Amino acid sequence: MSDRREETQAIDPDQRAALAAARTLSEWAADLTWETVPDEVRDRLRLVLLDTLGVTMLGARLPERAGLVDAWTPGVGSVPLIGTGVRTSPEVAAWLNATALVSLEMDEGNKFAGGHPAAHGFPAVLALAAAIDADGPSTAAALLVAYEVGARYGRASAAAADLHPHGNWGFTGAAAGCAKLLSLDADQITGAVDAASGMPIAGPFSAALDGNPVRNEWMGACNVSGLAAARLAKAGMAIPTGIAAHSLGRLLGTFSPDVLVERLDKRWDIGLGYFKRHASCAFTHPTADATLELRSQLGEGGVGAITGIRVSTYSAAANLHRTRWNNRLAAMFSIPYVVATALRDGRVAPDGFDASNSAEFQALADRVEVVADAVFDDRLPDARGAAVEVTLADGRVLREEAANPIGDSARQPFDHERTVALLGDLLGDGDTVDRIVDVASSLPEAPGVRALLQTLTHP
Known part of the structure; x- marks a missing residue:
């Protein structure tokens, strides 16, 4: 040299x-x-x-x-x-x-x-x-x-x-x-x-x-x-x-x-x-986690009682606001897709895309509003968070916030057992x-x- x-x-x-x-x-x-x-x-x-x-x-x-x-x-x-x-x-x-x-x-x-x-x-x-x-x-x-x-x-x-x-x-x-x-x-x-x-x-x-x-x-x-x-x-x-x-x-x-x-x-x-x-962009994960928490609080009306959904998150994630997608890749970069999938399936798995183009699913995704919130920007990179608000037909507003997604080193980090269990669920073999x-x-x-x-x- x-x-x-x-x-x-x-x-x-x-x-x-x-x-x-x-x-x-x-x-x-x-x-x-x-x-x-x-x-x-x-x-x-x-x-x-x-x-x-x-x-x-x-x-x-x-x-x-x-x-x-x-x-x-x-x-x-x-x-x-x-x-x-x-x-x-x-x-x-x-x-x-x-x-x-x-x-x-x-x-x-x-x-x-x-x-x-x-x-x-x-x-x-x-x-x-x-x-x-x-x-x-x-x-x-x-x-x-x-x-x-x-x-x-x-x-x-x-x-x-x-x-x-x-x-x-x-x-x-x-x-x-x-x-x-x-x-x-x-x-x-x-x-x-x-x-x-x-x-x-x-x-x-x-x-x-x-x-x-x-x-x-x-x-x-x-x-x-x-x-x-x-x-x-x-x-x-x-x-x-x-x-x-x-x-x-x-x-x-x-x-x-x-x-x-x-x-x-x-x-x-x-x-x-x-x-x-979750089978989706990491930017969507705190939103997915918060949505899954809210799903258990919907009551008898379930998803059908939802009249509006508002997601607040950091600016880079807020750019993932599209409500239409032409394939799986595009869907995985859509917060409305992820929210609708989490509410419908109770998970955001690879097979969730298969039924995502139905009129019912699209109507649910269309109810999702995504906004940037400087509060979450100020916490980067240590925390990548989101807040989800669900408005129900009876006027109630349910809110859940995730400071970091599950699986992050700062929140419920995966260990060997959890990783094996996840792979077993995904691979089924x-x-x-x-x-x-x-x-x-x-x-x-x-x-x-x-x-x-x-x-x-x-x-």
């Missing part, structure tokens, strides 16, 4: 700051070993892995996925496309497993990062690990690096208005995790992370609202690009220049490199994430859940992870 002094003299101060922080973070990543990770962080990694694998299996079972897999004409390889019966190359697996993972809006997320660090990097790391048959401790360390680096880049990136978080800052986590798994040194990891931070997608949030599935593909691109960035670094061709200052900053918003190294090795962001029990639990629990100690991961090839 060329002389660092020559490199930094040729770039502007913002780039130098971005590069210096990336190097410090990469040195931390290079030094991390699974054996020295605190026990509670190890347990959390297993839990996030359990959720990730289970939700990927769930997404793989969607009826449209068979056609997508066929369209890719995946070649024969050693890496499982989870739940499909196909083994293929790491690139195809990284892309398609990532898109399956995010297709039902049930993947783990992190409100401080502003997105989904596990989905941004786990599919790439797991695909590479299966391809090279990495050992368990190395794979677990790489997964943790992917999460922590990605989450820190998410914290450091303040997105421009209307930018969707899929496919931009998360490239860095995928690159760091893959570089770690390839046993690259700190300078090479820096090169991989820097290269990845120059690959972001400027995806408009409107894609999700409109039900455009390209929004899911951004996550596939993220994982494959991270793998490509790591390979570029391994080849000695990555020339770090602090490009995040111009890409994640300036072009896509603002970037604060000092955030990358805040409380490094003291704060583990993986422990601050949230799990989802105890044998499959047992396989997923076995992989998530056994992987960090496995002498080689390929055979273990291959047990998830079939539905």
